[in-house]
Amino acid sequence: MKASTSTGAQDYERGERWTKIGVFFVGSILLGPIGIPFLVYGALYLRRAQMAGYHARPWHVTAIGASAIIAAGGNFLGWSLDMFAGRTGVYENFFAGFGRMFNAAYFLDINTTYLGGTAAPGEKSYIIMAVFMLWPMRLVAAWGFLQGQRWSFHFMKVTAWASAIFYFGWIANMAVHFDHYLGAEAAPLYGVIGWWIYITPWLMEPVIMLLYFYTVDPKSVFPDREFAPVGATEATVAENAEPISSERKGALHG
Amino acid sequence: MRPVADPTTPMQMSEERVVSVSAWLAVAMVALIGIEGLITVFWVLIRFGWSA
Numbered sequence: 001m002k003a004s005t006s007t008g009a010q011d012y013e014r015g016e017r018w019t020k021i022g023v024f025f026v027g028s029i030l031l032g033p034i035g036i037p038f039l040v041y042g043a044l045y046l047r048r049a050q051m052a053g054y055h056a057r058p059w060h061v062t063a064i065g066a067s068a069i070i071a072a073g074g075n076f077l078g079w080s081l082d083m084f085a086g087r088t089g090v091y092e093n094f095f096a097g098f099g100r101m102f103n104a105a106y107f108l109d110i111n112t113t114y115l116g117g118t119a120a121p122g123e124k125s126y127i128i129m130a131v132f133m134l135w136p137m138r139l140v141a142a143w144g145f146l147q148g149q150r151w152s153f154h155f156m157k158v159t160a161w162a163s164a165i166f167y168f169g170w171i172a173n174m175a176v177h178f179d180h181y182l183g184a185e186a187a188p189l190y191g192v193i194g195w196w197i198y199i200t201p202w203l204m205e206p207v208i209m210l211l212y213f214y215t216v217d218p219k220s221v222f223p224d225r226e227f228a229p230v231g232a233t234e235a236t237v238a239e240n241a242e243p244i245s246s247e248r249k250g251a252l253h254g
Numbered sequence: 255m256r257p258v259a260d261p262t263t264p265m266q267m268s269e270e271r272v273v274s275v276s277a278w279l280a281v282a283m284v285a286l287i288g289i290e291g292l293i294t295v296f297w298v299l300i301r302f303g304w305s306a
Contacts, residue, residue, distance in 0.1 A: 026284060032291025039284070060277035067280035070287060097298030201286035208283065212276035215269055
């Protein structure tokens with residue numbers, strides 16, 4: 001980072017650009033390590049803009065929004081490969097290797113069904129649900145959050161709960177179908193312990209998100225937006241509301 | 255009868271602290287996911303790349 005005479009706004013713009021490039025790479029998983037330096041570089045610029053007094057987005061919003069995109073994007077990309085591209089080199093090389101090491105549903109009998117990819121029915125059902133519904137919702141919510149959209153606050157909460165339910169069901173499915181994933185039939189190299197070490201960072205996501213979204217004050221996240229004052233009741237809101245004109249009343253009541 | 259909880263009781267941890275801890279946990283999660291990507295790609299190649 002050059003010690004130039006750039007303004008806070010310029011630093012902010014640069015920080016935004018590098019952060020987005022970093023998020024793109026880390027979210028792709030396979031190129032993940034390349035993205036980390038970009039993320040750090042972008043974060044330094046964003047910090048400099050904030051230090052210079054530029055009215056920037058709070059750092060925790062960037063951290064939470066970016067991490068949500070990375071987690072959802074990584075899952076979306078990986079499972080999209082399983083959904084649509086099971087019979088490709090990148091899938092067969094990396095997923096089969098991952099399956100042999102950690103999760104044998106991605107190794108045993110892969111590409112033996114019509115759809116291709118994993119042959120475990122429960123796993124495939126979760127993939128279909130997540131690729132077509134959960135991860136797109138989560139990506140939209142997280143992008144909106146980074147852009148300061150007010151609707152995204154609620155959408156992030158809803159999709160955090162959806163992720164929590166998803167992960168719980170997904171892990172339960174592994175336990176029910178244990179032999180095909182981790183048991184004697186499958187015998188992945190690093191066993192049950194290896195699997196839990198691998199998956200824990202991913203399982204942290206809904207926990208972190210629910211902790212954050214049920215604590216943070218929306219006014220600190222979107223300071224330029226209007227919110228109903230704390231303790232406002234329907235009566236006080238109605239008292240302060242603009243009276244409805246007689247034409248509008250007529251339109252409302254037909 | 256049990257007393258009604260007092261809504262003005264302060265939280266054990268301040269809001270700022272919880273927000274800061276959760277945001278740092280999110281940063282740690284991203285770092286771990288990035289490292290896992292590295293391990294998965296290179297370890298798959300090293301472990302299985304030249305085996306039959």
